[in-house]
Amino acid sequence: MNLKNLPCFYILGLLALHSQNTLAAQVTVSVEDNEGHLIENAVVTATPLNLNSLPKPKVKKEIVDQIDKEFFPFIKVVQVNTWINFPNNDDIRHHVYSFSPAKRFELPLYSGTNAPPVLLDHPGVVVLGCNIHDWMIGTIYVSATPYFEKTVANNKTVFKDLPVGDYIMKVWHSNMLVSEESTSKPIKLGAKDNVTIEWRLTLKPEFKIPRQSISTRFSFY
C-alpha cells in the first residue's frame, strides 16, 4: 500500500459513514466450531471488491500493552498503516519481536514506554513474541479493509451500516486449520439488506507454552 492513497481512502470512508442510514446494509456473522459453539477471537473482514479504489486510510495509533507478562489484548485488529506502541506495564523488561512476514521487528529489552512505536504498513498477521518470556504470544491482525470485527463468545458479530456494494467476507483465527483465503465468501449488499453469514471452522488445539512463574518460584525470598 501506498501512503499517498490514504486521503482518498479516508474520503471514501467518510462517504460511507455518511450514507449509512440511507445506503447501508447489515451483515450478521456467526463463526462456529464443529459443535456449533460460537468461536471468539476470530477476525472477520469484509473487503470491498473495489478496495484498491478506496482512498488510503489515515495513519492511526494503537497500543498493545504488556501486563503481567502477557500481551493485552492478545489479539488486536488494526487497519493497515497503524502505529503500534508497546508500553510495558510490568516492572521487568521485555524484548518484543515479530518474525511475521507482515512485519518483522525487534524491540530489544525495554521498560515503560521507551520503546519506539512500530508502523504496521502491510496487511497480514503479525505474531508478537517476547524473547524473554516464551509464553507471551500476541497477535496483531493487520487488516487491508476498514471493515473488520473480532468475534466474541456470546453474541453473533454484526457489521452495521456496510455501504452497499460487493464484498469478500473472510474469517481468520489463529488456530484454524484452513487458510484465510479459503474462507472467502463474496456477498452483494443492497440497501437495507440484512445478510447473515455463517462459518464453521475446525480449530486445532491452541498452542500454548506453559508459563514459567519464576517470580512465584522465588516467592519465599
Next chain:
Amino acid sequence: MRKFFQFRSIQTHIIFSFGVLLFVIQLLLMLILNIILSNNAKVEIEKSLNLSAQLFDYISDEHSKTLAQHAKILVADFAFRQAIATEDQKTIVSTLDNYSGRLKADLMFLADNQQKIIASSSYSGDENQSLLFPDLLHLAEQQGIATSIVLINNQLYDIVIVPVLGPMPIAWLASAFIINHESIRNIQKLIDLDLSFFLREQSAHSKGKLKLLASSFPMEEHRFLVDSLSNVNLDQFKKSVELELNNETYLAHLKIINIDKELTALVVIQQSLNKALKPLYFLQQLVFGLGLLAFIIALLISKRIAKNITLPIHTLSDIAQRLRQGDYSTKISLNRVDEMGGLAFAFQEMANNIKDREAKIMMMANFDALTGLPNRIFFNDRLSQSIKIAYRLDKSLVVMIINVNRFKKINEIMGHDLGNTLLFELATRLKTVINQDIDTLARMGEDEFAVLLETDLKQAKETAVQLLKVIDSPIELDNKSVLITVSIGMSCYPDHALDMNSLVQKASLAMYQAKNNHKSCLVFDPTFEFLDQDHLSLMVEIRRAVIENEFVMYYQPKLEIATGIISHAEALIRWIHPIKGLVPPSEFIPFAEENDFIENITLWAIDRVLVQQKQLIDVGIELVLSINISSHDLLIPDFSTIIADLLSRYQVPAQLIILEVTESAIMTNLDEALIVLNEIYKIGVQLSVDDFGTGYSSLAYLKRLPLSELKIDQSFVFNMQNNHFDYLIVSSTLELAHNMNLKVVAEGVENSATSELLKSLGCDFLQGYYICRPLPLELLLEWAKESIWSLNIKRDVNEY
C-alpha cells in the same frame, strides 16, 4: 525285604538306622534350604532385574530429557530463530551443523509447520521431503516436545522433536541420537546388565520377525541372541522370561517400544542366572559341605554310641556263655550306672541265684528239705563208701533204722503240718546224739530215719539207748504234749551183710521185728528173715485162699437157757491151708485188716453163711447164725444194701442172721457205725455187741445203737467163779442189758459150774467149750444128734 534289614550286629543296625535317619533329615533340610534359597535368589534376581529395568527406563528418560533440554535451549536462541524466520537456507543448514556438533546429535533436521524438511545436518535424504514421523510431530505440537525411538535407515535413534518458536512454532527441530552397540554398552556400564535392542516387524508377511539392532553382548554372541528369543512368545507379553543363551540361562526383562504401527522395538535386559546365582551356589555348596560334615560327625558319634551300647552287650554275652557252661566265678560288673550297669547287676544276681539254686538242687538231691538231714540217696552213697573203707581197714559198721510207731495215726489225728513239726523235732533230738562229723544221720522216708555208725554193735547199742532216751520225753506241739515211741532195728557189717542194700534191708527187718513185738530195739537175727518172708507171702496166700475157697465156716452153737435148745450158732472162719493145714484167724484176720483185705473175707463169709443157712432152712432147722464183722466192714459203701441183696438172693429171712460187731469196732468210728448199723437194723438183721466189756464203751452210746444182743467177753466169764470183780461185771452187765431189753450171750463157758452160775444170774445164751467147740456145719449137725441139747427142728430131719 525283611531279610534285607536284618542285621548281624546291633552296632551296624544302630549306625545304619542313625545314618538313614540323619541322611533323610539332612536331605530334607538341604532340600528345604535349597528351595528357600533358590526362591529367594530368584526373587532377588527378579527384583534386581526389575530395578535394572527401572534404572534403564530412568536413564533413557533422563537421556531424553537432557536431549530435550539441549534441544530446547538450542531452539530458544534468538539468532537461530531469526535465521529460520528469515528462511535463510544456508544460514539454517550451517546453524544445524553447528548445533548438532554441540548436542552431539547424530542427526538433526528442521521441518516446517507443514512437516516438510527445510534443512538437515549430515542427512543424506532428500530435502523437501516430509518428516518421517508425523505422529511424533503431532505429539510435539500437543506437548511442546516429543521424544521417541525411531528407525531411520535401519538404525535405531533416540529422537527429540522440539518446536522453533517465533513465538508460535515456525519450524520443528528434530535431533536424533543413534542407538548402536557402543551407545548400549554405555548404558550397560550403568545398569550392570546386558541389554539388547531388537526390531520386531508386525506386518502381516513377516510377523514377529526379530532383528538385532544393538546389543551389549560381544559380537560373537549376537547370533545366539535372536535364537534365544525365538522360543519366547512375545505376543503374550511377559515382563520376565528365562532365556538360554550359549549354554547359559538368563532371566530377561522385556520392554516393548512401539515405533509405529508395523514396527516395535524390543528391549531385552538380561541377567545371567549363573552369575546371579553364584552366591547361591556357594551357599548350596556350603550347606552341602556342612551337611556332609554333620553327617560324618553324627555317624562317628552314632558309631561311638553303638559301641558304647554293644560293648557291654558283648561282655555280657561272653559272661552268659560262661554262665551257660556253669562257670559262675566271673565277677560281672561294667562299672556303669546306666541300664547296662543295671543289666550287668541283674546278670550278677542271676548268676548268684543260679549258683544258689544249683546248690539247693544238689541239697535237695542229697538232703531232706524238712529236717535238713541227708536223704536215702546220700545215706546209701555214704554207706557204700564206708563199706569200702571198713573193708580195707577191717572195721565194723552198724546201720540203724529208726521208725516212729503209729506215725500214720499221729499224722491222721494231728494233721500233716504238726506231723512234720514232730518229725523235725525228732530229727533235732536225734542230731544231739549222733556225731555227724563221724557218723551219718539220714531221713530215709516219711517217718523213718537211719544212722550209720562207724563202730561195733556194742557201742551201737549204747547209742541206741541214748537215742531212746532223748526221744522219751514229750514233744510240745501246738500246746499239746505228744509222747512218741520208736522202733529201732540194727544190722552190722560185716556180721550180717557185706553190701549196702542188704545192710539196710536187714536193719529194716530188725526194726519191723521190734515193732511187731513191741520192742524198742532189736539187732538183726537171721530168724527174722524167715518170718519176714512168711509175712510177705501171707497176703498173696490170703488172696488165693478167697479165690480157691480155702476158707471154711465153723459154727459154735449157743444154748438158749430158757428152752434148752441150740437155737443160735456163731459162724467162725477157718483157713485150711493146703500146706500149713489149719491156720487160726488170729494169724490172718489182723493182717487182712491191716492190709485192707478184711472186707473181701467178710463178704465171702456172709455169702458162705447165707448159703449154709439156706441149706438149714431147706432141711427145716431153724438156727440163727451170727457173723463177725470187723470195724473196717462198717466202712464198706452200701454195706446194708449188699447184705439185703444177698439175703434176697439166697431167700434167707433177715431175722435168722445176726451181725456181731466188737465194742471197739463201734467205738472207732461211732458216727459212721451208727448210720450203718441203723441201716442194717432196718432190713431186719439183728445186731450184737461182741467182746462186751473190753472196749471201755459208754453205756450211753449203747443206748443209741439198735442192738438186740450183747455178748460178755470170755475173759470176764472165765474167772467169774473165783474173781468177784469179774462176777460183778457179769452180773451187772446182765442186769443192765436186761434193763435195756437186750439178750445176753456169755462166751467162754467151759464148765457146768459157770453154766449154772450164769443160769442163776439169768443169762440168756451160753457159748463155750462146755456146750461145744466150733465145728463145720455137717459135724455140728452130727453132734446135735448125739447131744443132750437138740436143735430147733421145724420139720422132720431124720435123714440127718
